[in-house]
Each structure stands twice: as C-alpha cells, then as structure tokens.
Amino acid sequence: MNTMDRVNELIQERGLSLYGLAKISGVSYSTLKNTLQRNGQLTVDTIEKICLGINISMSEFFAGKVLS
Numbered sequence: 001m002n003t004m005d006r007v008n009e010l011i012q013e014r015g016l017s018l019y020g021l022a023k024i025s026g027v028s029y030s031t032l033k034n035t036l037q038r039n040g041q042l043t044v045d046t047i048e049k050i051c052l053g054i055n056i057s058m059s060e061f062f063a064g065k066v067l068s
Contacts (some may be wrong), residue, residue, distance in 0.1 A: 003042040025053030
C-alpha cells in the first residue's frame with residue numbers, strides 16, 4: 001500500500017488540504033510534501049499521528065475505508 005495515496009484519499013474525503021492535515025495531526029507540512037514528491041512511504045509513527053488527527057484507527061487507515 002502506498003501510504004501517501006491513502007493520505008490523499010482521506011484528505012479528499014474530508015475536504016482538507018495537505019497543509020490542513022499537517023495542522024490537525026501535528027505532522028510537519030514539509031514531511032508530508034516531501035514524502036509525496038518523492039513517492040515515499042510514511043513511518044508508522046507518522047501514520048499514527050495522522051490517524052489521531054482525523055479521528056480514525058490504524059485499522060481503518062490500512063483497510064482503505066472508514067469503518068462504521
């Protein structure tokens with residue numbers, strides 16, 4: 001799974017920008033932007049911060065859908 005593809009799905013679903021996600025998750029904008037530009041993968045710690053920021057579980061992140 002490309003973690004940045006999943007992040008892009010989540011921010012589009014929520015009407016957020018990458019900058020907005022950075023603000024609510026506490027992950028630096030430069031980390032998100034550089035990872036996206038380099039087609040890299042996020043660390044588990046970064047994914048956890050993103051999940052906390054948008055109020056989803058890690059399972060929901062990796063499942064590719066938000067569970068009810």
